[in-house]
Amino acid sequence: MKQKIYMNRELSWLKFNERVLAEAQNPQVPLCERLSFASIYQSNLDEFFMVRVGTLVDQLLIDREIRENKTKMTSQEQLDAIIPEVKRLNRKKDTIYEDLMEKLEHYGMKLVNFQKISKKESEYLRKYFKAEIAPLISPTIIAKRQPFPFLKNKEIYAVAVLETKNGKERLAIIPCGSGVFPRLIKIPGKDAYMLSEEIILHYVPRVFKGYHVKSKCLIRVTRNADIDADALYDEDLDYRDFMEDLIKKRRKLAPIRLEYTREMDGESIETICGYLHLSTDYVFHSRSPLDLSFVDGIRDCLRGESELFYERRVPQKSPQFKDHKSIIKQIEKKDKLLSYPYESMRPFLNLLREAAEDEDVVSIKMTLYRVAKQSQIAAALIEAADNGKEVTILMELKARFDEENNIRWSRRLEDAGCRVIYGLDGYKVHSKLCLITRKTKGGIRCITQIGTGNYNEKTSRLYTDLSLMTADEGIAEDAANVFQALSMGETVQESEHLLVAPNCLQNRILDMIDEEINYAKAGEEAYIGLKMNSLTDKKIMEKLIEASCAGVKIDMIVRGICCLIPGVKGKTENITVRSIVGRFLEHSRIYIFGAKGREKVYIASADFMTRNTLRRVEVAAPVYDPDLKLQIIEMFITMLSDNQKAKEEDSEGNYKRPENQDTPLNSQEFFYQQAYDQAMERKNL
Structure with a gap:
């Protein structure tokens, strides 16, 4: 039987989410952090259904014979x-959740139901329900004059089958997520809590007096969020108004999944699905709560128990920058690199603040994709505009699920006098690019910053990312061309230093892979090292297979989706794939081409997905400084040696702990300790 070399994208993603769930089961992870991984698994799955499953269902409406280009499914x-894979993983999640909650009882934290409380406590909850919850809920009984209500995306509802005195059945629904009462209800006199939806469900008979409650359960609907903004956009509309309308439409799209707890007879489930116009194939039973976001409240209650949490880590000062000296002058002297979350974002923030006040600075141009709600970066840009600088912002309003925040900031930036551009037709602007232009006595000088992650102070403490700052004139010229093209609603057609999608990234990557193939064919050592979030671009994968067959050694660190199966004899046997899932979200993208002594090193905003390489504006920047190049290569080698948080993909597409069981190495903890050690050395100088 011919061995597969490609894996379906969606099934590969589910394997990634299983690696997230594995951290919830990992006894080496502190207990409250394990609970968070269970919650992350669930929120990841929500988005998977809203976007990816939603896309597949939409495709069925268009053409049932559409096949994806790798496995031809x-x-x-x-x-x-x-569907069966999700059900398998959810059963695993339920078991893990129950185990975690049982372990938390040793720390005095109990999440109880009515079978686990005394009569006195039950009486307290009855009074609490009557006084605090019942006045705020809006029960509905479905009838001819009372149609089935709209069920909000991802909100929890109590559903009951009611029987009238003459034997007729009615379906009743109570929303459980008003937001007015807390989700976690404290039971007085003990360290125990109950979820508000459990209280509502228990007192359904008190809400629907005069009816016999035949059965009841909690349900949660997930709605399709897959909307193609570009396909719907009317150019006569204000783009911000259009995006706001799009967000409202997303909230009302068709149901894509129904989850429920407790036991409800199949006929009632079919009735609910009928109202939702949803196939019963998309119904999932759960033993654990339908929304695990309440675990943040549990974590807050247990903050005093330090062993339940990761050791506190704080981003450190970068040894590359000196205090109380001009950031601009330091970058002009030598390129700088920040590594988040191990090093603080402060030097970049200080760069923007300095640029806002520097009399020589004439303009700041920047792309913004996901901005923090309380953004110091946006505040610095507003200050620059107030100081008379020309500030041009490409604000991508199509950053999925962050649209509202981006819209709000775009208005504030515009009101401050910034020129705000709203992306391109047909392309998302996903690049992380900043260009600061100064007019000095010596002529025009520029500082260019290129990053792998968003300009977001919050995620810079949670995601691993790299930020390069350089005074290189060639890079600045390419960056200026990118911004000029964006200002004209166009894309860059060619560039010399930067790799810029959609027109000059994929083709340049293929050329560099070809270079390594030629080295290998000439009998010389050839090497490619790649780190990214996802790999789905078939054209690049085909070229990597060709390189492997030619004898090029290829190491890949791919956190999430990886559609290329490594280690297949005669095809991908020279390729290794690892995924690191740990305390911090691996987000940096690194491309290394060439064996030792001739490496070309890039950092990038782009994964190797067709949407990134051909349908977005992405930027990869060369790292020319020898010290920074070596730093990135050493980081990459360290991550390849991780044997604690890394999983290695085998030739069957399964992920396992690496066989290298030498000295335990958690690369994320290694980098953080390194940052602490360097900060201490600097302090002692």
Whole structure:
């Protein structure tokens, strides 16, 4: 039987989410952090259904014979494979959750139900329900004059089958997520809590007096969020108004999944699905709560128990910058690199603040994709505009699920006098690019910053990312061309130093892979090292297979989706794939081409996905400084040696702990300790 070399994208993503769930089960992870990983698994799955499953269902409406280009599976075949796998993973999640909650009882934290409390406590909850919850809920009984209500995306509802005195059945629904009462209800006199939806469900008979409650359960609907903004955009509309309307539409899209707890007879479930116009294939039973976001409240209650949490880590000062000296002058003297979250973002923030006040600075141009709600970066840009600088911002309003925040900031930036551009037709602007232009006595001088992650102070403490700052004139010229093209609603057609999608990134990557193939064919050592979030671009994968067959050694660190299966004899046997899932979200993208002594090193905003390489504006920057180049290569080698948080993909597409069981190495903890040690050395100088 011919061995597969490609894996379906959606099934590969589910394997990634299983690696997230594995951290919830990992006894080496502190207990409250394990609970967070269970919650992350669930929120990841929500988005997977809203976007990816939603896309597949939409494809069925268009053409049932559409096939994806790697495994040639139809949309229906993909859905048929996804559903049983999700059910398997959810059963695993339920077991892990129950185990975690049982362990938390040793720390005095109990989440109880009505079978686990005394009569006195039950009486307290009855009074609490009557006084604090009942006045705020809006129960509905479905009838001819009372149609089935709209169920909000991801909100929890109590559902009951009611029987009238004459034997007729009615369906009743109570929303459980008003936001007015807390989700975690404290039971007086003990360290125990109950979820508000459990209280509502228990007192359903008190809400619907005069009816016999035949059965009841909690349900949660997930709605399709897959909207193609560019396909719907009317150019006669204000783009911000259009995006706001799009967000409202997303909230009302068709249901894509129904989850429920407790036991409800199949006929009632079918009735609910009928109202939702949803196939029963997309119904999932859960033993654990339908929304695990309440675990943040549990974490807050247990903050005093330090062993339940990761050791506190704080981003450190970068040894590359000197205090109380001009950031601009330091960058002009030598390129700088920040590594988040191990090093603080402060030097970059200080760069923007200095640029806002520097009399020589004439303009700041920047792309913004996901901005923090309380953004110091946006505040610095507003200050620059107030000081008379020309500030041009490419604000990507199509950053999925961050649109509202971006819209709000775009208005504030515009009101401050910034020129705000709202992306391009047909392309998302996903690049992380900043260009500061100064007019000095010596002529025009520029500082260019290129990053792998968003300009977001919050995520810079949670995601691993790299930020390069350089005074290189060639890079600045390419960056200026990128911004000029964006200002004209166009994309860059060619560039010398930067790799810029959609027109000059994928083709340049293929050329550099070809260079390594030629070295290998000439009998010389050839090497490619790649780190990214996802790998789905078939054209690049085909070229990597060709390189492997030619004898090029290829090491890849791919956190999430990886559609290329390594280690397949005669095809990908020279390729290794690892995924690191740990305390911090691996987000940096690194491309290394060339064996030792001739390496070309890039950092980038782009994964090797077709959407990134051909349908977005992305930027990869060369690292020319020898010290920084070596630093990135050493980081990459360290991550390849991780044997604690890394999983290695085998030739069957399964992920396992690496066989290298030498000295335990958690690369993320290694980098943080390194940052602390360097900060201490600097302090002692």
